[in-house]
Amino acid sequence: MDTRQDDLRRELDATLQARKELGKEYESELVDSFLKRLDARMDARTEHAAPQHFEGYGPDYRHRPRRSRWSGGRPGSRLAVISLVLAIPLTGIASDAQHGGLVGLLTCWAGIVGVNFAAARADRRDREDREDRRPRGDWD
Known part of the structure; x- marks a missing residue:
């Protein structure tokens, strides 16, 4: 398991422990808090990965008209x-x-x-x- 999954597992365990200590009345707030942290982590990961994934693609590649198979010649x-x-x-x-x-x-x-x-x-x-x-x- 990598460190990101370990951190996520620790955060989930901490949220579950807090739920046990605070009771059911704080359950929705704890779940919302955990989901916000998870969303922030996923957003950061996407922002990091997206530029690498689309590297080399520029506006000239996206707006270029596609050729049909009959357009050659x-x-x-x-x-x-x-x-x-x-x-x-x-x-x-x-x-x-x-x-x-x-x-x-x-x-x-x-x-x-x-x-x-x-x-x-x-x-x-x-x-x-x-x-x-x-x-x-x-x-x-």
Whole structure:
């Protein structure tokens, strides 16, 4: 047993002895007194341990936005994967003879290419805007 537990045990024993000597009428005051000392001890221990536990964490770590597992890589890669996955059933539907055949197929793929092209162009424009807003240093 360490010394903190020994001290706590001695305080509890002293409180129980005082209760025996003073009687039941002082029991609530003795318990409150013991609990206040216990709370003070726990507060001191928490104040001592908390800075050590959270050492190395600063405001930059707590307020940093979390990345999802899809956020890695280029921003347009997500749209490209989704459009290719959707292109498989759309190609099957559009190339059916009842829905247009070759003309339907070409229209479907023109739409897919157009959406991806527009998204890539918007991403490029956003990147250029961010670079323009970036402060320039002496080495730029």
